[in-house]
Amino acid sequence: MPICAYLFFASGVNSFVKLPTVTPNVPELPKWKTLHGENVQLREKITILGFPGTEFVKEKGNQFNLQQKIYDKNKSFQDFQVVMVLPVGLENDAKTIKAELARISDMTSWHYVFAKPEEIQSYYAQLKLVGQLNANAATANVFIIDKDRNLRGRKGKNKKGEQEYKEGYNTISAADLHNEMSDDVKIILAEYRLALKRNNKRKI
Numbered sequence: 001m002p003i004c005a006y007l008f009f010a011s012g013v014n015s016f017v018k019l020p021t022v023t024p025n026v027p028e029l030p031k032w033k034t035l036h037g038e039n040v041q042l043r044e045k046i047t048i049l050g051f052p053g054t055e056f057v058k059e060k061g062n063q064f065n066l067q068q069k070i071y072d073k074n075k076s077f078q079d080f081q082v083v084m085v086l087p088v089g090l091e092n093d094a095k096t097i098k099a100e101l102a103r104i105s106d107m108t109s110w111h112y113v114f115a116k117p118e119e120i121q122s123y124y125a126q127l128k129l130v131g132q133l134n135a136n137a138a139t140a141n142v143f144i145i146d147k148d149r150n151l152r153g154r155k156g157k158n159k160k161g162e163q164e165y166k167e168g169y170n171t172i173s174a175a176d177l178h179n180e181m182s183d184d185v186k187i188i189l190a191e192y193r194l195a196l197k198r199n200n201k202r203k204i
Contacts, residue, residue: 018187018191019144019152019153019154019184019187019188019191020152020153020154020155020156021150021151021152021155022129022151022152022153022155022167023127023128023129023150023151023167024150024151025148025149025150026042026126026127026145026149026150026151027123027126027149028041028042028043028149029041029042029083029085029113029123030115030119030123032085032113032114032115032119033113033114034111034112034113035091035094035095035098035111035112040081040083040111040113042083042145042149043147043148043149044079044147045079045080045081045145045147046077046079046080046081046144046145046146046147046185046188046189046192047081047082047083047144047145048066048070048071048081048082048083048142048143048144048145048185049083049085049142049143049144049145050066050082050083050084050085050139050141050142050143050171051084051085051120051124051133051137051138051139052084052085052086052138053086053087053133053134053136053137053138053139054087054090054117054136054137054138055136055138056084056086056090056093056097056138057090057093057096057097059140060097060100062140062171062172063084063097063101063171064101065171065172065173065174065177066082066142066171066177067101067104067105067110068174069174069177069178069181069182070082070177070181070182070185071105071109071110072105073182073185074185074189075105075106075108075109075110077189079147079192080109080189081109081110081111082109082110082111083111083113084110084111084112084113085113085114085115085120085123086112086113086114086115087114087115087116087117087120087137088114088115088116089114090114091112091114094112094114098110098112117137120133120137121133121137124137124139127143127151129143129151129167129168130165130167131167131168139168140170140171140172141167141168141169141170141171142168142169142171142181143167143168143169144169144181144184144185144188146188147192151167152184152188153165153166153167153168153184154166154180154184155167166180169181169184
C-alpha cells in the first residue's frame with residue numbers, strides 16, 4: 001500500500017493518528033473448539049471478537065450487520081478473522097446461522113467457538129472493559145484485537161484535543177459499524193500493510 005494511502009487512513013477516516021490500545025496483551029483464547037473441532041488463536045491475526053450469547057438466534061440480525069458492514073469488506077485480508085464465542089449447546093444453531101450467512105459470502109474466516117457460560121464470563125472479565133456481559137453471556141458489542149493481542153479502540157485525546165473512549169462497536173447499529181468501526185479497521189489494516197512494506201524494503 002502506498003504511504004500516501006496510509007496517511008489518508010491515519011488522518012482522514014479516524015480522529016486518532018493511530019488507533020489507541022484500550023487493553024494491552026489480552027489473554028489468548030483457551031482451547032475452545034470450533035464447529036469443526038479446531039482451535040482458534042488470536043496471535044498473529046487481526047480479530048473481530050464477539051460474544052453473542054444464548055439469545056443469538058433471536059438477534060441474528062446483528063450477525064448479518066457485522067457480515068455486511070465489516071466482514072465482507074475485509075475477508076480478503078489474509079490475517080483477518082471473526083471469532084464469535086458462544087455457550088456450549090448452541091452448536092446446531094451456529095451451524096444454521098453460518099449456513100445462512102454463507103449463502104451470500106465466503107465464511108472461511110468466520111469462526112464460532114464454544115465454552116461454558118462461566119468460562120465465557122471469566123475470559124471476558126480479563127478484557128478489563130467498562131461494558132459487561134449480560135446474564136446470557138452476551139453483549140451487542142464486538143471488539144478489535146490486533147496481531148499482538150491488544151484490544152484497540154478509541155481512548156484519550158483525539159486530534160481535535162477532545163476526550164474520546166470507545167472500547168467496542170455496536171452490532172445493533174449498522175451506522176456504528178459502517179462509520180466508526182469500518183474506519184478503525186481500516187487503520188489497523190493500514191498499519192500492518194505499512195509495516196509489511198517496510199520489512200520488505202529491509203530485506204532488499
